[in-house]
Amino acid sequence: GQLRSSNVGATAETDEPTHAHRPGGSSVWFRWRPTETGLARISLEGSSFDTLLAVYAGSSIQQLTRVTENDDSEGDRTSRVIFDVFAGVDYLIAMDGFLGAEGNILMDWTLEPEANASPDTSPLPTRSIRNRDLAEGASIVLDYGLIAPSTSTYQWYRNGHLLGGATGKTLRVAEHFTRQHAGRYTLAVKTPEQAWLSPSSDLSLDWPIQEPRDAFGDAMPLTGDSGHLRTHNRAMSQEEGEPLHAGITGGHSIWFEWTPSESGHASVSLEGSSLDTLLTAYQGQTIDQLTTVGHDADGGNLSTSQLEFAVQAGESYRIAVDGFNGQTGNILMSWHLEPGVDSIAVVISPKAPSARWGHPYQLEATIAPWNETYQLQWHHNGIPIEGANSAILSFESMADHHTGYYTLAVKTSSDASVSQTVSLSISLPGPHGKFSDLTLAEKFGTLYEHVRTHDPEKPRQASEPPSPSPFISAYSGKHLVVVHESHREMLEPFHDSELGAASAWFAFQPPVDGILALNLETPSETAALGIYQAQGPSFPEIKDHLGTLTTLKEPQEIGKLLPVHAKETYFIAVEAGREAIPEIMTLSHELLIDMAIEPIFPTTAKPSFQISTPPGIPFMIEGSVDLLEWTIVEQERALDGQYTFDNHPSLDQPYQFFRVRTAN
Numbered sequence: 001g002q003l004r005s006s007n008v009g010a011t012a013e014t015d016e017p018t019h020a021h022r023p024g025g026s027s028v029w030f031r032w033r034p035t036e037t038g039l040a041r042i043s044l045e046g047s048s049f050d051t052l053l054a055v056y057a058g059s060s061i062q063q064l065t066r067v068t069e070n071d072d073s074e075g076d077r078t079s080r081v082i083f084d085v086f087a088g089v090d091y092l093i094a095m096d097g098f099l100g101a102e103g104n105i106l107m108d109w110t111l112e113p114e115a116n117a118s119p120d121t122s123p124l125p126t127r128s129i130r131n132r133d134l135a136e137g138a139s140i141v142l143d144y145g146l147i148a149p150s151t152s153t154y155q156w157y158r159n160g161h162l163l164g165g166a167t168g169k170t171l172r173v174a175e176h177f178t179r180q181h182a183g184r185y186t187l188a189v190k191t192p193e194q195a196w197l198s199p200s201s202d203l204s205l206d207w208p209i210q211e212p213r214d215a216f217g218d219a220m221p222l223t224g225d226s227g228h229l230r231t232h233n234r235a236m237s238q239e240e241g242e243p244l245h246a247g248i249t250g251g252h253s254i255w256f257e258w259t260p261s262e263s264g265h266a267s268v269s270l271e272g273s274s275l276d277t278l279l280t281a282y283q284g285q286t287i288d289q290l291t292t293v294g295h296d297a298d299g300g301n302l303s304t305s306q307l308e309f310a311v312q313a314g315e316s317y318r319i320a321v322d323g324f325n326g327q328t329g330n331i332l333m334s335w336h337l338e339p340g341v342d343s344i345a346v347v348i349s350p351k352a353p354s355a356r357w358g359h360p361y362q363l364e365a366t367i368a369p370w371n372e373t374y375q376l377q378w379h380h381n382g383i384p385i386e387g388a389n390s391a392i393l394s395f396e397s398m399a400d401h402h403t404g405y406y407t408l409a410v411k412t413s414s415d416a417s418v419s420q421t422v423s424l425s426i427s428l429p430g431p432h433g434k435f436s437d438l439t440l441a442e443k444f445g446t447l448y449e450h451v452r453t454h455d456p457e458k459p460r461q462a463s464e465p466p467s468p469s470p471f472i473s474a475y476s477g478k479h480l481v482v483v484h485e486s487h488r489e490m491l492e493p494f495h496d497s498e499l500g501a502a503s504a505w506f507a508f509q510p511p512v513d514g515i516l517a518l519n520l521e522t523p524s525e526t527a528a529l530g531i532y533q534a535q536g537p538s539f540p541e542i543k544d545h546l547g548t549l550t551t552l553k554e555p556q557e558i559g560k561l562l563p564v565h566a567k568e569t570y571f572i573a574v575e576a577g578r579e580a581i582p583e584i585m586t587l588s589h590e591l592l593i594d595m596a597i598e599p600i601f602p603t604t605a606k607p608s609f610q611i612s613t614p615p616g617i618p619f620m621i622e623g624s625v626d627l628l629e630w631t632i633v634e635q636e637r638a639l640d641g642q643y644t645f646d647n648h649p650s651l652d653q654p655y656q657f658f659r660v661r662t663a664n
Contacts, residue, residue, distance in 0.1 A: 250322030495530030623655030
């Protein structure tokens with residue numbers, strides 16, 4: 001249709017948004033309800049002033065969702081928009097003048113049927129969900145008033161964790177809201193063409209609120225031997241000399257100070273917080289001279305932290321709360337003291353260790369308070385380790401059978417305390433005796449950012465410690481994978497047809513074109529590999545799914561050959577089903593590249609060969625007398641890709657066979 005109108009004398013309302021993100025002030029509004037789903041076009045061509053045009057959905061001016069907007073169309077000061085619409089939905093159309101311009105309005109609008117609509121029609125929320133602080137026992141339902149294609153599927157998440165059975169447009173969080181229901185809620189909507197993620201909504205308890213304290217020297221005092229509070233870590237920072245809490249990168253820490261009135265066993269919980277928390281208790285008077293009493297990252301529910309440690313009456317303890325990798329949000333914190341001198345706390349360091357095959361290694365436990373009468377016993381996969389009865393568990397030479405789960409039981413005269421479980425993984429050597437530089441990252445976004453910022457060409461100062469690469473940088477190698485403490489992330493694709501419960505991510509960036517051979521050895525029936533490329537740190541930005549491999553019946557090996565290109569990044573997910581989480585899997589990789597070896601003088605006593613490789617690739621020449629045992633004869637790197645192997649002293653040995661392989 002077409003209409004003529006005017007905005008002369010019109011004004012802007014209180015809380016009215018800025019249309020097309022340009023200053024206006026003389027807006028008029030129209031309401032349109034299309035009778036069919038399809039593609040809409042609105043044009044203000046022919047209007048007598050410089051127009052602004054915006055289309056919204058919503059029930060009030062305070063709760064509008066912007067659908068589309070435009071300032072100036074091509075070659076004209078008037079506005080045009082094209083957007084997808086749903087039948088029966090009210091759309092609010094605002095027309096304004098740039099810098100308050102006024103005049104006559106000429107508006108044309110058309111609707112094309114659904115067959116001509118854009119294939120990537122986005123879900124449309126018609127209301128927003130505010131962050132709320134609820135009384136315990138309250139009833140709460142989350143509803144975005146979502147309008148979406150009929151083929152859409154829905155999944156709700158809390159703190160990034162999938163909520164089982166929460167697959168509707170709305171979510172009844174609880175009939176009686178408690179701390180266990182608090183957190184950050186998000187709705188993911190998937191259509192066959194795309195995924196849409198709603199804005200997050202933080203639900204918290206209306207506990208006493210405290211303003212956060214950013215500085216160590218201005219820590220918030222905790223009063224009483226037990227208590228609870230509500231705060232946040234938004235706009236907080238990290239001080240110079242401040243340690244990494246729980247040994248993990250944060251960035252927005254807040255500080256508390258607590259002096260218990262009695263000795264005993266203390267517990268601190270961050271359950272119900274709306275972020276992935278880090279928690280550490282210290283003793284010390286300055287931030288650069290602190291002694292760790294205990295720490296935790298994900299010991300609580302849904303990536304929140306829970307910590308237990310021994311305390312002494314009258315001693316001062318500093319407690320730091322931070323967000324994993326810079327996360328911020330609402331924090332619910334409670335603390336409690338159980339008096340008793342025999343109460344102890346056991347912490348194993350490092351918490352998520354990874355050792356190298358053939359190298360020495362050790363796990364160390366901190367036990368507080370310590371008493372010489374305590375009896376200690378280390379366990380590996382639940383089985384006591386013979387002779388392992390001290391606070392330090394040492395390994396002379398790591399081997400694959402050392403991989404698994406370790407705990408330390410401490411027996412006192414009246415109490416027994418078992419430490420938290422740590423999983424130990426081991427990097428295995430490649431076929432050439434070199435270690436693959438293969439780094440596991442539980443979270444895809446963290447791995448992506450590491451890859452994006454990693455610059456292998458950047459020179460390192462002599463005083464700088466070497467930083468680990470996030471890449472699988474060797475041409476071949478193996479890594480033992482344990483996903484015990486991992487979890488499925490928000491919007492993470494299922495890497496096979498089964499409902500996987502946990503995954504670990506790796507990255508590979510080949511130096512030259514070649515074929516990437518991947519192999520996963522697993523005792524599980526539901527493990528899988530997924531190979532991807534991505535253009536951003538979130539799962540909707542995965543641009544190519546290059547292949548999926550799934551174990552189907554008996555425990556087995558699964559493999560994949562994938563053409564790869566130099567300097568491109570490939571992300572590899574190892575997924576395990578729920579029953580497979582305790583299992584240990586082995587991921588191996590090998591980059592197959594074009595190499596050739598041709599004899600030059602095959603009739604001479606000491607043969608010569610012309611070797612062709614991609615330029616600059618390190619390689620080794622091996623000799624054998626029986627094709628079973630191979631000995632390295634020479635290692636080289638040909639900058640131009642051509643190398644002549646001639647009369648090497650090692651050829652005095654009676655080798656009859658030779659081969660060329662890449663060297664890590």
